[in-house]
Amino acid sequence: MNINYIVLARKWRPKTFSEVIGQQHIITTLCNSLALKRLHHAYLFSGTHGIGKTSIARLLAKCFNCETGITATPCAQCNSCREFEQARFVDFIEIDAASRTKVEDTRDLLDNMQYTPTYGRFKVYLIDEVHMLSRQSFNALLKTIEEPPTHVKLLLVTTDSHKLPITVRSRCMHLHLHVLNTKQIHLQLKYILRQEKIEFDDQALYLLARASNGSMRDALSLTDQAIVMGQGSVLYVTVLQMLGILDDEQALALIEALANGQGEQMMLLLDQAALKGVEWETLLIEILRLLHCIAMVQFLPRYLEDHDIKYTDRLHTLARFLPTTDVQLYYQTILMGRKDLSLAPTRRLGVEMTLLRALAFHPKPKIAQPILSSELTSKLELQLNESKSIILEKSYVDSPDNRILIKKDDAKLSNLTDNLPKSTKELLEARTQLLKQTNKKKDKLIINSILPIDLKRLENPCSTIINDSKTKIQINSEQLGSVEDTKVIPNYSLTIPDDEKKFELSKNIVQEVKQRDPWATEIVKLNLPKLIQQLLLNAWKETAENKIILHLRSHKQYLNTENTCQIIQNALRKKTDNQFLECNIIQDDDLTVLTPMELYHMLYEEKLAIARQSIENDTHIQTLRKFFDADLDQNSVRPL
Numbered sequence: 001m002n003i004n005y006i007v008l009a010r011k012w013r014p015k016t017f018s019e020v021i022g023q024q025h026i027i028t029t030l031c032n033s034l035a036l037k038r039l040h041h042a043y044l045f046s047g048t049h050g051i052g053k054t055s056i057a058r059l060l061a062k063c064f065n066c067e068t069g070i071t072a073t074p075c076a077q078c079n080s081c082r083e084f085e086q087a088r089f090v091d092f093i094e095i096d097a098a099s100r101t102k103v104e105d106t107r108d109l110l111d112n113m114q115y116t117p118t119y120g121r122f123k124v125y126l127i128d129e130v131h132m133l134s135r136q137s138f139n140a141l142l143k144t145i146e147e148p149p150t151h152v153k154l155l156l157v158t159t160d161s162h163k164l165p166i167t168v169r170s171r172c173m174h175l176h177l178h179v180l181n182t183k184q185i186h187l188q189l190k191y192i193l194r195q196e197k198i199e200f201d202d203q204a205l206y207l208l209a210r211a212s213n214g215s216m217r218d219a220l221s222l223t224d225q226a227i228v229m230g231q232g233s234v235l236y237v238t239v240l241q242m243l244g245i246l247d248d249e250q251a252l253a254l255i256e257a258l259a260n261g262q263g264e265q266m267m268l269l270l271d272q273a274a275l276k277g278v279e280w281e282t283l284l285i286e287i288l289r290l291l292h293c294i295a296m297v298q299f300l301p302r303y304l305e306d307h308d309i310k311y312t313d314r315l316h317t318l319a320r321f322l323p324t325t326d327v328q329l330y331y332q333t334i335l336m337g338r339k340d341l342s343l344a345p346t347r348r349l350g351v352e353m354t355l356l357r358a359l360a361f362h363p364k365p366k367i368a369q370p371i372l373s374s375e376l377t378s379k380l381e382l383q384l385n386e387s388k389s390i391i392l393e394k395s396y397v398d399s400p401d402n403r404i405l406i407k408k409d410d411a412k413l414s415n416l417t418d419n420l421p422k423s424t425k426e427l428l429e430a431r432t433q434l435l436k437q438t439n440k441k442k443d444k445l446i447i448n449s450i451l452p453i454d455l456k457r458l459e460n461p462c463s464t465i466i467n468d469s470k471t472k473i474q475i476n477s478e479q480l481g482s483v484e485d486t487k488v489i490p491n492y493s494l495t496i497p498d499d500e501k502k503f504e505l506s507k508n509i510v511q512e513v514k515q516r517d518p519w520a521t522e523i524v525k526l527n528l529p530k531l532i533q534q535l536l537l538n539a540w541k542e543t544a545e546n547k548i549i550l551h552l553r554s555h556k557q558y559l560n561t562e563n564t565c566q567i568i569q570n571a572l573r574k575k576t577d578n579q580f581l582e583c584n585i586i587q588d589d590d591l592t593v594l595t596p597m598e599l600y601h602m603l604y605e606e607k608l609a610i611a612r613q614s615i616e617n618d619t620h621i622q623t624l625r626k627f628f629d630a631d632l633d634q635n636s637v638r639p640l
């Protein structure tokens with residue numbers, strides 16, 4: 001290789017304002033002020049490293065001193081311009097404040113300022129990293145910054161403008177440079193490599209641009225490194241290796257496995273990653289990036305079009321399939337995991353736990369259950385049930401002694417929560433928040449998912465099969481002529497209690513329905529076939545002279561068969577000593593008058609709400625929630 005090789009970052013430093021990437025707002029300001037010859041005496045350039053602050057400052061100094069006159073487009077021909085390019089221009093003094101922080105250094109500088117320029121129009125002082133100067137140095141400078149000799153121009157450059165005294169900042173023309181975006185850097189890298197006649201993979205450049213975090217200098221340094229590694233060309237594989245990142249594909253596959261709740265698949269992917277010698281933190285960063293993409297696509301469906309990102313199809317699928325709250329939850333979990341990575345016994349372990357934690361919050365965790373002997377399992381279940389009932393009993397005991405007891409526990413537990421690491425607490429809080437949001441949705445979803453049960457009942461209308469997640473109970477429809485209606489009510493009123501107490505409950509509600517609506521009593525007394533009883537329970541009765549009109553809900557119209565009216569008519573006649581009654585059934589979904597069935601569900605809901613409220617307010621349960629982040633399974637609450 002040529003010994004005169006100049007690194008790309010230096011070689012491709014902009015030589016004119018038009019070559020500067022981004023920063024259009026600043027270039028326009030400067031060009032205008034140069035064209036109008038309205039020059040400030042002190043400029044302050046701020047912004048993160050490697051985005052062209054010093055380059056722009058140097059260009060400005062060149063513009064001040066071009067022999068063709070003050071101009072935004074220096075000639076590059078005159079002595080001044082050429083000396084500038086060779087970094088030999090005598091009246092341009094570049095000072096690194098980081099190495100000259102003392103007040104004596106500043107005094108020397110100020111002494112030097114009074115002499116007129118040797119060759120150029122202005123003496124230009126560029127003070128780099130100016131925030132490093134000591135307080136006294138700033139004070140010494142202050143007067144000069146406000147009113148420097150007419151032949152002096154001050155160019156202050158800093159990455160931390162907020163560290164400068166406000167007195168200094170207010171005396172300068174402050175120009176803040178923007179961080180470059182990945183696309184700008186990507187395009188510039190492409191341009192430079194084409195000019196350099198170096199082969200490259202486009203995706204590799206994208207990765208380099210992304211890894212440089214908005215700094216053009218970093219991007220070019222990385223590119224230099226990649227050229228060396230790739231023996232003269234920039235290859236995707238070498239860049240991946242160099243940056244210690246996995247192929248995006250693997251981070252994506254991990255998210256897909258997570259979304260599908262496939263724990264084993266996730267661990268398999270981590271094994272593969274380990275074999276490739278992945279940098280673990282980078283893996284988490286990749287996952288975070290992709291989650292961000294997914295979240296963006298969910299809000300802006302065309303997001304990926306503007307970003308050169310691979311696997312758009314798969315990302316779009318994930319965006320459609322994952323609930324937005326899950327994406328947020330995964331993001332938060334992995335973010336916290338990244339934060340705690342340094343504390344984990346090993347990095348791989350940290351990553352594994354983070355992903356498992358995300359999986360644990362998956363709506364349907366598919367982590368294999370530990371295999372227990374059946375005896376042990378039943379024992380455990382027994383213990384579990386006991387502890388549950390103890391909690392409930394305690395919460396209902398009102399004696400003062402017990403209250404104190406509970407309060408003591410409370411205090412103990414809240415102490416323990418305080419001791420949890422902050423990040424864990426934050427995570428748990430975020431989770432609780434998110435779950436609250438998702439729960440609302442869940443209720444709706446469940447209604448749809450249980451519809452098939454309705455069909456089952458059609459086959460066997462005389463008894464009700466209730467499909468609980470654990471047990472199937474058959475309730476004799478004699479009770480109330482079958483109680484549930486899956487289309488109207490959410491899941492919880494369907495899962496009729498599996499013990500006697502709860503059986504009792506339905507009875508009580510039925511009793512209340514009968515009290516409130518005499519029509520319900522009448523229906524039972526008519527002794528009609530069950531299907532017709534069903535129909536009547538789902539209709540409200542309007543009585544006119546010698547005529548009744550049954551307002552049947554539309555979703556129960558299927559019960560209204562050819563001679564239903566006749567059967568009802570006959571039964572009613574029998575009841576009213578053969579008084580003539582005409583029966584009409586009409587479809588009516590107006591909910592201002594409730595059918596007996598609707599009344600039943602309303603009462604059930606009311607009792608359920610009361611039960612939930614009392615549990616929500618229960619201090620003991622609140623403590624449990626706080627400590628274990630136990631979220632109340634709203635669907636398991638039953639009224640008593």
Ligand SMILES: [Zn+2]
Pocket residue numbers: 065066067068074075076077078079080081
């Ligand atoms: Zn010139």
